[in-house]
Amino acid sequence: MVRITGKRISESTIHRLSLYYRLLKVLQDEGYETVSSKDLADREKLTPAQVRKDLSFFGQFGTRGLGYPVTELRQQIAEIIGINKKWNVALVGIGNVGSALVSYKEFQKQGFHIKLIFDNDQRKIGSFHKGIEVHDVVNLRQMLNKYNIEIVIVAVPGAAAQGVVNEVVAAGVNAILSFAPTNLRVPSHVTLRSENMAIEMEHLTFHLTNENLYYTA
Amino acid sequence: MVRITGKRISESTIHRLSLYYRLLKVLQDEGYETVSSKDLADREKLTPAQVRKDLSFFGQFGTRGLGYPVTELRQQIAEIIGINKKWNVALVGIGNVGSALVSYKEFQKQGFHIKLIFDNDQRKIGSFHKGIEVHDVVNLRQMLNKYNIEIVIVAVPGAAAQGVVNEVVAAGVNAILSFAPTNLRVPSHVTLRSENMAIEMEHLTFHLTNENLYYTA
């Protein structure tokens, strides 16, 4: 769907870039200076061709006969993914999931800065979480603009999620991560990703239920 | 990968079955008795052919000229996915994520029963969460067996996750949902799904970073 210099980049490729990025950190820590597509592939259970093809969409990063420079490639992937910078994030819904997120240190380390928190519960509005004040969700649209929020995380009950998403879209924010177990609609210029635990669990139960039928003719 | 009566079922199809299942609930609540593949497709932004093909892997559920019976199809999909029964679940790691999960009511409603909780923190072992005692993780393997646990949710720090997963696999549990942001290895007969929020965020940043390059030739 996405094109860079005329090539289509699939979501699978984007996903694997994240995997490579993490793996390169491990290789860095293990002291490697270069790594071959075969090594990368073996550790991620992919094929070397897949690794080379993925990277080739974005440029030529390797040296024939030698492989890829670990530190440099990691930096390049960071730039491609867009995690070489800080991002302004807002959180809507400070319940169980929202609270877990706010206290998740890795998140901040990765460059995701939660600048604003919103809720519609009067008992929560005005309270502080890790130094961040909880605002009334009625001010959502206006504050997202004012604080230049680029990414919104939606952690409200399913029934409230679409309404929140609509406001977020209206505010001009183009990236949303939702934890609600409901189907959400956004215009095509907005990227929406969902963490839907129920669906993940259902993949598991499907396999448990049908494993006895694998490969039956 | 999975085959049922000779046909390969892709993970994408399994995923869409979960979507149909949820959508059919909505349609049920809205009072529909039958629904066409076109209606289902429109609501999920899919094609009618996709819907019919997905269902066709598992049997013939519709009536030509009329569509699919909503309640019956929902029940059939529940059976296919394996959510027409209760599942015994164990949770390892009762930190921020684990606690959110234990108090998540939808989870229990869906038929996922958290029977056991494990941790390695002496201050947590012996305490109770929603009536469930926290056990020492050293007893993991033995207790998973004893309580016939079918699915394990891993919510421990990344560094501890592979060790926990190894124990879970050794106990004979074949389905694992992990929240750790690390690459985990399991034998091919074990199904592992990961909720990796960092990777979802990186999909967002990729799109934000590269949207200006969409469709540039």
Next chain:
DNA sequence: CCTAACTTGTGAAGTTGTTCACAATTTAAA
């Protein structure tokens, strides 16, 4: 009972994503 309007189920065609295979390049050793 006949016809027009629908809608499924599915083989075939089309599209997207993955793997193959090899020329091109680099390294290292003799």
Next chain:
DNA sequence: TTTAAATTGTGAACAACTTCACAAGTTAGG
């Protein structure tokens, strides 16, 4: 400096997944 081994980058082949297109079956209205 030559040669053998390693490894990238990529067009072409292949495989997987999605959409098309239509025969077959159903419904409803006259």
